[in-house]
Amino acid sequence: MGPLLKLYIALVVANAVLLLGHDLSVVAQWPYAWSAGVTIALIVLSAIGDHLHFEVRRGWYTNASAVAHIAAAFLLPPGLAMAIAALGVGLRALRHPLAPPKLAFNVASITLAVGAAAHLATRFGGPDRVSPGGSWTDPLIAIVVSCSYCVVSAGLVAVVVALDKRRPVWEVTRGNLSVQTMGEVGLGTVGAMLAAMLNSAPNWAPMLLVPAGLLYLAKQAMDRADRRSRNMAVTSAVGRAVVGTLDPERAFQAIAEGAVLEGLKLDGLALVPMGSPPAFSEHVACEVDRPALRAAILEQLVLEPRQIDLHIGPGRVVPTWVPEDVRCARLAVAAIPFGAGYGRPVGGLIAWREVNAGRAAFFDLDQMLVLKTLADYAAVTLETARLAQETARLHREAGQAEARREMEALREVARLKDEFLGQVSHELRTPLTIIHGYSELMVDGMLTEPGTIRQSADEIHTSSALMLRLVDDLLDTSRLDAGRIELKTDRLDLATWLTRVASGFGQATPTHHVVAQLAAPLPSVMADADRLGQVMNNLLSNAARYSARGTEIRISAAVVDESVEIQVIDQGTGIAAEDCERIFEKFYRGRHGATLAVRGTGLGLAVARQLVEAHAGSIGVRSTLGRGSAFWVRLPMAPAAKAGASRARVA
Ligand code: ADP
DSSP states (O other), rough: OHHHHHHHHHHHHHHHHHHHHHHHGGGGGOOSOOOOOHHHHHHHHHHHHHHHHEEEEETTTEHHHHHHHHHHHHHSSSHHHHHHHHHHHHHHHHOOOOOOOHHHHHHHHHHHHHHHHHHHHHHTTTHHSSSSSSTHHHHHHHHHHHHHHHHHHHHHHHHHHHHTTTTTTHIIIIIHHHHHHHHHHHHHHHHOOOHHHHHHHGGGGGGHHHHHHEEEEHHHHHHHHHHHHHHHHHHHHHHHHTTSSSSSEEEEEEEHHHHHHHTOOSSSEEEESSSSSSOOOOEESSSOOOHHHHHHHHHHHHSOOOOOOEEEEETTOOOSSSSSGGGSSSSEEEEEEEEEGSOOEEEEEEEEEEEOOOSSSSOOOOHHHHHHHHHHHHHHHHHHHHHHHHHHHHHHHHHHHHHHHHHHHHHHHHHHHHHHHHHHHHHHHHHHHHHHHHHHHHHHOOOOHHHHHHHHHHHHHHHHHHHHHHHHHHHHHHHHHHTTTOOEEEEHHHHHHHHHEEEEEEEOOOOOOOEEEEEESOOOOEOOOOHHHHHHHHHHHHHTSSSSSSSSEEEEEEETTTEEEEEEEESSSSEEEGTGGGGGGGTTTOHHHHTTOOOOOOHHHHHHHHHHHHOEEEEEEEEETEEEEEEEEEBBOOOHHHHHHHHHHHO
16 A cells, blocks of 8 residues: 555545544534434444445445435434444444455545535535425435535545556546446435435334345345356356366366356465375465465365365464464465365365455355365366376277287288298299109100100190199289179079089099089079189189098089078088188188198189179188088079079979
């Protein structure tokens, strides 16, 4: 507070004391009659009116005591009217303590304002002017008197604000006090009307207290509702901020700052961690920080995790652990441990408020509820962060496992390719060696007998056919992979076609008994005969390669579930259960010992599967190790054939 401001306040207070002293001493000389009942009623009204304050504009309040003050100015001697106003402000200070200079100025300015109004009213004729027989000018007088009251009070306050904030007086007046003045002129006029009423019927004065009391209660209820909605706004704003982040530090910052300070009228709020390692760092939002008090409270929360609700102030009994330097302050303090649901509390929420004008000396139930909700938010924030971390860890682990699996799959592919290359080279080398050997014999003229020449030519032919098949398979797989094979589909009469395939293969493979077992009638399918022939050839040559000489190879066909199923059944080595799916993969050869004795590339079945799937069909195998295998191919029936086939089955 600057020296000029101090001097100004001193001048106003001195003026008020002098005027009040003088006017009280001449109360008896007041020329008009006044009643004690009206005086008492106005004292009470003034005190109640002081509690009925309204926010005219943000931060600028006016109160209903102006009604009682103007009524007193008309009906009572100026000294008494001034004393009533001074008493009202003084009584209000009992509930909402003020710093002494501020209180003195408030009392003095209102005393002077009422003094001005009362002297003016006396000049105009006092109670006579507001009697029922008054002239037409009376309402005008009421407004003039109210104006004098407002101009003096607003003017005195404007200078204080201007000196305090170091702004020009006219700017302060124009900005906010003008609105307040208008409010007070209105209230003052109501006061003049009240004076008129009381002047004509002074015995009704006590009855005034009923509506005033009701108004007071209504205002209290409105204030409570207002506080609650403000508290809800605080919790919802903080809730939004907390939900919007997974980072506890940011969420705690939002809880500590956010709307908390404004909404709860706090001077400080701290979220302090306990335990080690701490789950978060300390977050403090404050205008006045009190680290010693915070530390002492946290110590108490660690010792005993329970809610603390403390009023510190002169004359109050406070626990011994409250630090010395805080004991003389006027403070309301609340502390709530949080996170206790997970064993012991992980932190404490501490709120404090300097108690002065307009700030209650305690946290009411609603505010405690808000603080508890904030503490719950803090606990939820920590739990959410913990869950998020846990989820991230699981994701990381799952990702690592996935990467490992992919790595293993890649290794397996690389291994299979190496194996394949070795196999292919081997497969190519064997027939090539044979071709090379025989052709060399021929070139050198070593073969003269027509019989041996013919035999050698046969060997060369067989070996080159083998090489051709291998190269064809390789080309087919790469073409199928690239989607470069086009099917020339046509309606294929399965019965005729399969009979031809069976007899052709039977003649070419005298080592085995090839048998065809075809259900009649067999529907036709839409297929590329060459490609389907390639599939059959693969299956049949496998059947021959993986079974002993002299055993039977059976080709069967029947309608199964709206499709035609062709089977190639042998009595050979069979396939291990774990290999049955994998043998259709490219380059995969069965792991069974019997397979290893037979040369191959692991490509035949892969090509077969790709070709069957290109026909919208499917392929698979049923096999028992050591007993034989049954490879099946299912193809969709040709559209027109469907009806015929189902008719045939029904018949
Ligand atoms: P390849 O016969 O050249 O190895 P395939 O793709 O034709 O390649 O066959 C893959 C694997 O399936 C073979 O290595 C073999 O282990 C197994 N297999 C295929 N057909 C039969 C069958 N009829 N009997 C037993 N095993 C078979």
